[in-house]
Amino acid sequence: MIAAATLALFVAVVLVLIRAFRGPSLYDRVLAVNVFGTKTVLIISVLGFLMGRPEFMDIAILYALINFVSIIAILKFFRYRSFQVGLTRAPKVPPRTGEGEA
Amino acid sequence: MAELLETLLSWFHVVREPVGGVLLVVGGLLAIVGAVGLLRFPDIYTRLHATSVTDTGAATLMIVGMILLSPTGWVALKLVFIWVFMFLANPTASHAIANAAYTAGMEPKIGPSGDTGEADR
Amino acid sequence: MSVVNPDIGVLLVNVTLLALLFFVAIAIARLRSLFAIVMLTGAYSLISAMWFVAVDAVDVAFTEAAVGAGVSTVLMLGAMLLTARTARVEPNWKRLGPLAVCLVTGAVLIYATIDLPAFGDADSAANSHVGAMYLQRTAAEIDIPNVVTAVLASYRGFDTLGETAVVFAAGLAVSLLLGFGERSLSASHKPARANLKGVLVPSNKSDHHVVLRVVAKVLIPIVMIYALYVHFHGELSAGGGFQAGTIFAVAIVLYSLLFGITAALDAFPVIWARSIAAFGVLLYAGVGFWALMNGGNYLDYDFVLPPDDPDYGPEDANTWSQHVGIILIELGVLFAVAGSLISIFYAFAGRAPEIRDEDW
Amino acid sequence: MFEFIGERYNYWMIIGLMMIGLYITFQSSNLIKRLTGLSIFQTSVFLFYVTLSKVNGGSAPILFGRDWKGQGKKAEAEAANGATGDAVATPYGGDGHGDAGAVGYGPVDGLYETYSNPLPHVLILTAIVVSVATLSLGLALIVRIREAYGSIESDDVARADLETALAEAADRDESEATA
Numbered sequence: 001m002i003a004a005a006t007l008a009l010f011v012a013v014v015l016v017l018i019r020a021f022r023g024p025s026l027y028d029r030v031l032a033v034n035v036f037g038t039k040t041v042l043i044i045s046v047l048g049f050l051m052g053r054p055e056f057m058d059i060a061i062l063y064a065l066i067n068f069v070s071i072i073a074i075l076k077f078f079r080y081r082s083f084q085v086g087l088t089r090a091p092k093v094p095p096r097t098g099e100g101e102a
Numbered sequence: 103m104a105e106l107l108e109t110l111l112s113w114f115h116v117v118r119e120p121v122g123g124v125l126l127v128v129g130g131l132l133a134i135v136g137a138v139g140l141l142r143f144p145d146i147y148t149r150l151h152a153t154s155v156t157d158t159g160a161a162t163l164m165i166v167g168m169i170l171l172s173p174t175g176w177v178a179l180k181l182v183f184i185w186v187f188m189f190l191a192n193p194t195a196s197h198a199i200a201n202a203a204y205t206a207g208m209e210p211k212i213g214p215s216g217d218t219g220e221a222d223r
Numbered sequence: 224m225s226v227v228n229p230d231i232g233v234l235l236v237n238v239t240l241l242a243l244l245f246f247v248a249i250a251i252a253r254l255r256s257l258f259a260i261v262m263l264t265g266a267y268s269l270i271s272a273m274w275f276v277a278v279d280a281v282d283v284a285f286t287e288a289a290v291g292a293g294v295s296t297v298l299m300l301g302a303m304l305l306t307a308r309t310a311r312v313e314p315n316w317k318r319l320g321p322l323a324v325c326l327v328t329g330a331v332l333i334y335a336t337i338d339l340p341a342f343g344d345a346d347s348a349a350n351s352h353v354g355a356m357y358l359q360r361t362a363a364e365i366d367i368p369n370v371v372t373a374v375l376a377s378y379r380g381f382d383t384l385g386e387t388a389v390v391f392a393a394g395l396a397v398s399l400l401l402g403f404g405e406r407s408l409s410a411s412h413k414p415a416r417a418n419l420k421g422v423l424v425p426s427n428k429s430d431h432h433v434v435l436r437v438v439a440k441v442l443i444p445i446v447m448i449y450a451l452y453v454h455f456h457g458e459l460s461a462g463g464g465f466q467a468g469t470i471f472a473v474a475i476v477l478y479s480l481l482f483g484i485t486a487a488l489d490a491f492p493v494i495w496a497r498s499i500a501a502f503g504v505l506l507y508a509g510v511g512f513w514a515l516m517n518g519g520n521y522l523d524y525d526f527v528l529p530p531d532d533p534d535y536g537p538e539d540a541n542t543w544s545q546h547v548g549i550i551l552i553e554l555g556v557l558f559a560v561a562g563s564l565i566s567i568f569y570a571f572a573g574r575a576p577e578i579r580d581e582d583w
Numbered sequence: 584m585f586e587f588i589g590e591r592y593n594y595w596m597i598i599g600l601m602m603i604g605l606y607i608t609f610q611s612s613n614l615i616k617r618l619t620g621l622s623i624f625q626t627s628v629f630l631f632y633v634t635l636s637k638v639n640g641g642s643a644p645i646l647f648g649r650d651w652k653g654q655g656k657k658a659e660a661e662a663a664n665g666a667t668g669d670a671v672a673t674p675y676g677g678d679g680h681g682d683a684g685a686v687g688y689g690p691v692d693g694l695y696e697t698y699s700n701p702l703p704h705v706l707i708l709t710a711i712v713v714s715v716a717t718l719s720l721g722l723a724l725i726v727r728i729r730e731a732y733g734s735i736e737s738d739d740v741a742r743a744d745l746e747t748a749l750a751e752a753a754d755r756d757e758s759e760a761t762a
Contacts, residue, residue, distance in 0.1 A: 001122075001123025001124070001126055001127055002123065002126060002171075003232055004126075004127050004130065005123075005126035005127050005129065005130040005164065005167075006130075006232070006236070007130070008127065008130025008131055008133060008134055009130055009133055010236075010239055011134050011137070012130070012133040012134045012136070012137035013137075013243070014243070015134070015137035015138060015140065015141050016137050016140060016141075017243065017246070017247070017266065018141060019140050019141050019149075020262065020263065020266055021246075021250050021263075023259070025146060025203075025208065026256075026258055026259070026262075027146050027199060027202065027203040027206070027208060028146055028149065029258075029259055029262045029263075030199055030202075030262060031140070031146065031149060031150060031153065031199050032140065032262075032266075033262050033263075033265050033266050033269075034195050034196075034199065035136070035137070035140060035153045035157060036266050036269055037269060037292070038157050038161060038188065038192060039133065040269045040272065040273060041161070041184060041188065042129075042133070042160070042161060042164050042165075043273055044272070044273060044276050044284075045164075045165070045168055045181065045184065046126070046164070046168070047236065047273070047276050047277055048276075049168060049171060050232050050233075050236075051232075051233060051277075051279075051642065052642070053642050053643065053647070054168075054172060054173065054177050055174075055176070055177060055460065056276070056281045056460070056461055056643060057177060057180040057181065057184065058180070058285065058453065058456075058460065058461055058462060059272065059276065059281065059284050059285050059288050059461070060180075060184050061180060061183055061184050061187065061449070062285065062288045062289060062292065062449070062453075062470065063269075063272075063288055063292055064183075064184045064187035064188045064191060065187050065191065065442065065445065065446055065449060066289075066292050066293050066446060066470070066473050066477070067191065067195070067292050068191045068192075068194055068195040068198070069292065069293035069296075069297065069473055069476065069477050069480070070265060070292065070293060070296035070297065070300075071195040071198050071199060072198060072435065072439075072477070072480050072481065073296060073297045073300050073480055074202070074300065075198045075199075075201070075202045076480055077258075077300050077303075077304065078202055078206055079202060079205060079206075082304065082575070083297075083300075083301055083304065083479070083480065083484065083571070083572035187442075187445075190438055190441060190442060191438070191442065194434055194435060194438040197434050197435070198435060201432070234589070237593065238592060241592070241593060241596040241597070241630075242596070244596070244600060244630075245596055245599055245600060245603075248599075248600050248603040248604070248623055249603060251603075251607065251619060251620075251623065252603055252606060252607050252610075252620075255613075255616075257613070257615055257616065260615075260616060260619055261619075264619060264622070267623070267626070271626060271629075271630065274630070275633060278633055278634065278636075278637045278699070279636075279637060279638075279641055279642055279643045279644070279698075279699040280633045280636065280643070280699070280703075280704045280707070281643045281645070282643075282704050282705075282708050283629070283633060283704050283707050283708050283711065286708045286711045286712060287711055290711055290712065290714075290715045294715055295715050295718065298715070298718065298719050298722060299615070299722065301722075302615065302722035302723075302725060302726055303615065305726045305729065305730075306615065306725060306726060306729040306735045307613075307615075307729070307734075307735055310611060310612075310613035310615075310616045310736075311612065311613060311736050313610065313611070313612065317610065318610055320609075321605075321606050321609035321610040322606060322610075324605075324609065325602040325603075325605050325606045325609070326602070328602060328605065329598055329599065329601075329602040332598045332601070332602075333594075333595055333598055336591050336594040336595065336598070337591075339591070339594055340635070341590035341591070342589070342590050342591070342592070342593050342594075342634065342637065343590075343637050343638060343639035343641075344590075344638075344639070345638045345639060345641070345697070347635070349635045349636065349700060349702075349703070350635075350636065350638055350700045353702060354636070354700035354701060354702040354703075355691040355692075355700075357701055357702065358644065358646075358691050358694060358698055358701065359691055359692065359693045359694065361646065362646055362650065362651065368645050368646040368647065368651045369644075369645045369646075370644040370645065370646065370698070370701040371644055371645070371701045371704050371705055371708070373701075374701050374702060374705045375705045375708065375709070379705060382705075382706070382709065383705075383709060386709035386710070386712070386713050389713050389716065389717075390712055390713055390716045393713075393716035393717055393719065393720045394716060396720050396723070397719050397720055397723040400720075400723040400724065400726075400727055401723050401726060401727070459645075460645060461643070461645070463708075465708060465709060465711075465712045468712075469712065469715075560712060563716060564715075564716070567716070567719045570723065571719070571722070571723070571726075574726070
């Protein structure tokens, strides 16, 4: 059963990779890599069970936590062309110079 | 009451492994369905739809299956954490991608079916 | 949990994952959009983390996950913001020379693999001498279950000190090249909103990003606590200072991406990043000197807390003292890695992009 | 034959990756793409080390089961009672693997379970963090090159350098001629 589930996940991963290769738009690639990340979480967990020592789940927790950091970086990359401004209105700090959004 | 609990527990130990295995396999099939949707659907929005729905579904099924299979409580607890974090982070990422694609001016494909969306490469 | 035959399953996973890595690498070689290359590099990192898990290197997989899931993608994108987005097309004849060199080198190397030990050979030279000795001795001498942490922190502490110093030096060099992020404080910077064709679009409601802000407010503290868990759990299971430092840096990067670099500089000033990086290296080296002052060798943790015993010598195992030494130097690694990576990120993010529209 | 391929498949794939990285580094004139190629090359070295550390039937080098819980006072008490069981633990004994069944299998002397080799893991774990630090250093240099030359294609940079050198030489000749 576990082996069958691993196999199914690998098939899914290959299909997702094909989408990442083909594009066509940049957002398709981003989406494919994001889906790839969630599949990685599942594969790492299942591999632990497959190998008989499922206590190394921590790596999967890590991916589940911080995999969307790169998605937010990409969002900023395309929308703002800068990592400097926040995604929100200016936070409540004394403004130093022309920070925040226009 | 105690007897009932004991019976339930013994039942649980009998069905644990088969039910966990079946959930794992069903989750894996759902993951494949989502990936096929990602591959075959015509534009970014439909692809997002296919993957974000099936991804959380597949993750839930597989994680519940693994919780049933897990040998110790710690492993089950870690799996619960994975589930919670995925439920927080996955829809957020989908939202961010959809938002970015929309504000960048990506148009949804509207028209008769059969247009695979590869033409505008 | 008995499985059919663990070796067969692991072997198949190994074969599949390496083939996937190979195809991703070929795709990277063929693309010229730098953005697509960065995305595929992310996928490459994910596949290699899976492969590390499949061949039992869980600590390595942890490090690859911590580095690949956030830091390296963000740094590549940050550099692309300051440079260009596409690579130029190369004429075809220019590919022939490199291709020939690579084919010949590859053929020579593949010929050499005939002499290498078989995959999984327990009796190979690499696996039988010093590696086996670490496995045998760790439980008695260091008294922690994670042999990788024991080797990293205690048996080969010199190596790790060197690596920590290299990370610190790289962080320092990047800061010297690009600045410490102070530029962002003086730059009056107006965010450009652009669509795919480079046309500025007017601001609208979706700019507030309520979803991202709320979720990040929940997740950033969890990421930081998780970094501490990884750090202090590193002696019992996979994890340790390198991973925890990277995860902590990712939390700061996430905060900075969502709330702006000015807010991040208020929450975690550059001087803190610089200071903890230097403090970490000094703490690590100081533990070595402390052991030296107590009569042992440099970085000999048996002498971190020596008992009041005139006959105490290098042959006595003192696992409590080892524990204290390992905790101290792991803290040093945590501080050095987190501080260096945060100041590297500030250096890239703090520079105002001067990208031209034709490069975009 | 099949066994031979199975035993060396990893090496061949890793060499393939290494050559792809080398090819990208040689062929591309874009400096960021070059760094990507270099990091693929670097990763292939990591994969090679970790491949060497795998032991058949082994698991992650984190002690578990009897190897870990049997340690300490309980094990000493058991040893005092002479109840250590069949395989008597002999720490520090031998320099390699016992002959537990087939060649190339079985735990290290003095241990009950089989583990993979921890040493390459340690080397690669630190190398990954160092690799991201050095990658960022390379990217910082590229950013400065872009600011100085206005391009990150190495051909352009070389041409600009050549033009500057020629102009300087011409200036020097001129000033020498006037002097």
